[in-house]
Amino acid sequence: MVHRAEAHRRRRRVRDVPLTELGIDHWLDQIPCLAGQARRVDDLPGGLTNHNYRVRTATHDVVVRISPASTDLLAVNREHEWLNSRAAAAAGVGAPVVDYLPGQGVLVVGFLPGRTYAAGDVAANLVRIAAALRVLHAGPPFASDFDIFDIQRRYWGIVLQRGLRVPDGYAELAPLAVRVEAVLRRFPEPRVPCHNDLLAANFLDDGGNIRIVDYEYSGTNEASFELGNLVNESQLDRDHLAELVEAYYGRVDDRLLARAELWGLAGRYAWTLWGAIQHGVSDVDHDFWEFAMERYEPAAALFTSARLGRLLEAAGDGGEAA
Template sequence: MTSGLSLDEALQRLPRLGQPLEVTELPGGLTNHNYRVRTPTHDVVVRISPPGTELLAIDREHEWHNSTVAASVGVGAPVVDYLPGEGVLVVEFLPGRTYGPDDVAANLPRVAAAARRLHGGPEFASRFDMFEVQRGYLRIVRDRGYAVPEGYDALAPAAARVEAALASRPEPLVPCHNDLLAANVLDDGGDLRFIDYEYSGMNEASFELGNLVNESQLDHDHLVELVEAYHGRATPRLVARAELWGLAGRWAWTLWGAIQHGVSDVDHDFWDFAMERHELALPLLTSRRLDDLLDAAGGPA
């Protein structure tokens, strides 16, 4: 469990940074508090995790290791320091701008290229299985009595069919980011970078692609474009697997929002987050089109 240090307490335990000259809180984090800290010798981002984030299936030791691996292949920010057990990670500040959904849509070949660099790198320390994560989230929600969107449990049989179809012909596992919100893509005019490796782990590339498209709420044509940019082809099977993995993400991230609604001190409407994912997953999980996708996911590569 993280201890929930204040920024001043964290900086006292990071003497190598030196005396801060300027500190700016960075906007946009849904789990942590992020600060840009400039000293005479460093320009870094200090990420402080509040207590309770261990409920979200985040392993801070694995995050630290995977962040260093991502930096080694030029996709992540170089890691400067880490305080084990304290929820504090320090990485170099990378200049550039973070994306919004429209930026992702306009740069899908570049996003695919960055994903291929990451996926082709050394193995990550952990495995990320969205269905196992969902089951863990569900236990927490039930144990703690957190609210979930109405009708969520009724979708479980359809989600089980999706899991079975994806497991019938699994893809190789590669080091994945697994949480590519638009805001986790950084553009400095060169190769794109991915930031924030809390949910990183070995996974199928199709999850990365489908989850990325869904988190930016892009359409099916964008999904096909991304799959083709990544694989060099967009067969029915590859597109179906990416779409189904994206659907699994919406199914599971609904519970992430429910847990955050119960525990987080971040100023964000997490119930709205949960409802949005649920309402986006619902139509496909209850549609006849789901059968076509399940069949295609097991078809020829």
């Protein structure tokens, strides 16, 4: 087993030689609109699965996203990301797509000015966020599907195959996750183009309409997942969830709230393994174990609470889908 300090030094060495030793200029020279031009390149912080750069030339101001091969383990399909990013841009929610290098994990989108959100900004702008989501969900269809339960099973297979560490007690919760899945699948809601990974940092606000970026996990899904997952990722509470559900649907009831909360629970259960895998394989300088535990601990608490039964009963009501 590699000692933690040595693992950290290895991660730093990889980051000190950007983009598998080729360097950013190698990649920029492959992009037609940027090749052969004087360029200003700024590293953009915050990417957990890729390296992001703002690149400015006399004619372009773009963000270049370059992804390592290891993201294939995380259920990221770069071609689908490209296609879905184009659909989101056409809907008026995402950044314009400028270029894409197939098979190389390089996506180029227009730079959007504006303020990147933190969790407090999400809490203060739920009505505006709901409006942006309704536009995205009513927009052009996405090229892929997204199923958090299938992703969790895929992640679990990777964990077992590679012998990766997971939080204590994780496997014992599997039968409860099966119950949640059965209830949510019993009365499915319409599937729409969803982002599926609405961390606060994926919202941009220039004072007009809120824009949404980073479509790595985008795909057709139930809107209830989008809402529950969004609230969880900013660590908001059930009152915030009720506000978001009402803003999105124009009404709020026990069934809508329960489905959103259960989808959010399923997300936390799966994203725990995302963090565990990243903890084992990523060269990004980030505490992925903390990421995993931030999702696992509230998921385990809800799975083992009496509240779970009440949510399952409310969500299992076969009333008319929203």
